[in-house]
Amino acid sequence: MSRRHNVLLFLCFLPFANALYKQWIPDTNFDNATNWDKGSVPCSNDQVVFSAQRKVSVYVETAHTITGMSLPVDGELILASGAGFTVREGGDPGCGSGVTANFKDSESLKWFDPSLWVAATTIDDLHSGTYQFSVHEESVPCQYDDVVFRETTSFRVDVSSGHDVPVKSVSVLGKKFTSSSEFSQYLSSNSGKLQFHGSSSLKVGGSGCNDITGCICENSGNRDKICSNVKCDSLECKKPLHPVGHCCDICGAIVNVQFSSNFNFESYRQRLQHLFLTVVQRKVELSS
Ligand SMILES: *[C@@H]1O[C@H](CO)[C@@H](O)[C@H](O)[C@H]1NC(C)=O
DSSP: OOOEEEEEOOOOOTTEEOOOEEEEOOOOBTTOGGGBTTSSOOOTTOEEEOOTTOOEEEEEOSEEEESEEEOOSSEEEEEOTTOEEEEOOSOOGGGTTOOEEEBOOOTTOBTTOGGGEEEESSHHHHHHTOOBOOOHHHHSOOTTOEEEEOTTOOOOEEOOOSSEEEOSEEEETTEEEOOHHHHHHHHTSHHHHHHEESSOEEEOOOOOOOOTTOEEOOOGGGHHHHHTTOOOOOOOSSSOBOOTTOSSOBSSOOOOOOOOTTOOHHHHHHHHHHHHOSSSSOEEEEEO
């Protein structure tokens, strides 16, 4: 009997990984429409409200005209060159009747949520949006990774964890921290406290992965925290598989590879990518 199934070709490299750049997706930018409860950036007839008790660091990219602004008790506005606010009493026909625009809450965004990160092998790939697919545990930064918060953004991330969270480096507003003392100084600064909250010791200064056969990410200790942020899709295949390091079962095939000490993880990864994954996940038809 022959049946045809659609499956997703899903190549996973665990437990081996090379060092990656991991970039945090959300931002707390004034100019990002998704940060406002009305779904658009406030314009000149609008009243801008940051709730009083909400701690937030907001990056402002451009010049804005508004009707008024309520500021939080503890917060900051980071102004890019040329950015700023002019206050004018309404009357702009292009801005509707004027609303109260509330800045949304970013309190609940968690470091350990794999959907809030993208990964790339080089900075250029990160900038061009050529991202790597990873299993859930590896989507969250590992000890060998360079963590990037986009240059012209601010953010707020909950780094709560019962233990140390080691990474290689952290870049914030274009400044790259590779020394643990310098970074802990930043964490205790005003901006640092507004951007990183929760009880954890985020530590930079890791060595990066220097083994050409790949390194073990070791995020498995955070598995429960990571997977608690993931909702798995229901699957249509008869015998789902569970890739190591992934929170969900998948339909597909797992290939096990044995290798020796001169195996080069990165060139193998590139070859697979070239052969199968020009589009990260491509639907293939298998018959069984
Ligand atoms: C706005 O924020 C959303 C969600 O945080 C993010 O995905 C998107 O990239 C941001 N947009 C811009 C233009 O940066």
